[in-house]
Amino acid sequence: MSPRGSYTDRIGTRTGRGLNLYSHDFSVLCDLLDRFIGNYFQRAYRAQRIAVPSMIRAEDVDRAGYFDTARQHISFVSPFDPHPAVYDEFPKFWSQRDPAGRGIADFLSAPEEVLTPAMCLHCFPVLASAAVSSEAPTIMTFSGRCFRDEKGNLNQVERLREFTVRENLFIGSEKDLERLHGELADFTIAVAALFGLDFRLETATDIFFGEQASQRTASQMLWDSKFELVALHDDAPDGVAVASLNQHHSHFTRPFEISLDDGTPALSMCLGFGIERLARAVAAAAGGHGLELIQSHLDRIGILDGVDSELKSTHHSSLEQE
Ligand SMILES: [Zn+2]
Numbered sequence: 001m002s003p004r005g006s007y008t009d010r011i012g013t014r015t016g017r018g019l020n021l022y023s024h025d026f027s028v029l030c031d032l033l034d035r036f037i038g039n040y041f042q043r044a045y046r047a048q049r050i051a052v053p054s055m056i057r058a059e060d061v062d063r064a065g066y067f068d069t070a071r072q073h074i075s076f077v078s079p080f081d082p083h084p085a086v087y088d089e090f091p092k093f094w095s096q097r098d099p100a101g102r103g104i105a106d107f108l109s110a111p112e113e114v115l116t117p118a119m120c121l122h123c124f125p126v127l128a129s130a131a132v133s134s135e136a137p138t139i140m141t142f143s144g145r146c147f148r149d150e151k152g153n154l155n156q157v158e159r160l161r162e163f164t165v166r167e168n169l170f171i172g173s174e175k176d177l178e179r180l181h182g183e184l185a186d187f188t189i190a191v192a193a194l195f196g197l198d199f200r201l202e203t204a205t206d207i208f209f210g211e212q213a214s215q216r217t218a219s220q221m222l223w224d225s226k227f228e229l230v231a232l233h234d235d236a237p238d239g240v241a242v243a244s245l246n247q248h249h250s251h252f253t254r255p256f257e258i259s260l261d262d263g264t265p266a267l268s269m270c271l272g273f274g275i276e277r278l279a280r281a282v283a284a285a286a287g288g289h290g291l292e293l294i295q296s297h298l299d300r301i302g303i304l305d306g307v308d309s310e311l312k313s314t315h316h317s318s319l320e321q322e
Pocket of ligand 1: 118119120121167246270271272
């Protein structure tokens with residue numbers, strides 16, 4: 001396969017159930033889109049850029065209430081049981097299946113971590129019991145891998161076992177988040193318009209199609225708990241959510257005891273982009289030779305220049321950990 005070949009032909013090569021290996025062009029496209037969104041939030045909102053691991057402590061996921069609401073998607077990570085007797089017996093078990101009827105769990109240690117089921121869960125434990133600024137919202141941008149077990153519903157297109165999410169998290173007062181919500185809804189629509197996506201918008205109470213969706217602006221958007229940008233293309237004729245703006249209210253800030261420094265409650269909200277889903281929609285809208293087009297769009301608005309070193313000293317990080 002030529003490294004500069006058409007990325008619409010071989011976007012994903014299946015390496016496992018819901019797992020893909022991506023071609024050169026598709027992975028470049030994913031990287032461009034991820035950098036574009038991260039740079040936008042760093043530049044327009046002075047978001048702190050953070051890096052998060054692929055695993056998270058099970059106790060933090062529990063504290064976030066995830067075991068109550070979405071545990072069906074969670075995968076625990078279990079290292080080998082280091083006990084020599086157990087360790088030595090494993091190859092025999094694996095090759096023959098064990099006559100004593102043991103399962104693989106008998107060879108593993110008790111898990112302490114899970115694979116990240118939702119990106120923003122990483123941010124709350126580091127802010128636990130902290131008072132964040134009431135003057136301006138606390139904003140972070142980060143991207144990483146999310147893992148979901150969709151049971152029988154995995155496929156190679158949209159229901160992936162592992163996928164990349166660029167997430168932007170906002171913590172602040174209700175007033176600040178309400179203002180931001182409108183701006184974030186507008187940004188999401190602008191992304192769809194910039195790349196010429198065929199899309200609809202869904203809120204918890206309404207769906208807006210085509211022209212109607214393009215003409216929506218923040219002032220017309222409901223202050224709704226759910227807002228999704230759903231892209232339609234050949235591989236997703238019924239539509240696939242590529243971005244989702246979620247109001248958490250105090251769902252995470254309360255259990256982690258995060259407040260504002262004026263003593264009022266802190267609320268949180270996140271805007272996440274599913275990078276592979278977005279890239280597929282962008283590639284479909286741009287046709288076979290879209291990569292250069294997309295790169296030139298982004299170059300034109302100057303959003304791909306490095307901003308990582310800019311603004312370094314403006315937000316000294318409450319988040320640096322030893
Ligand atoms: Zn989130």
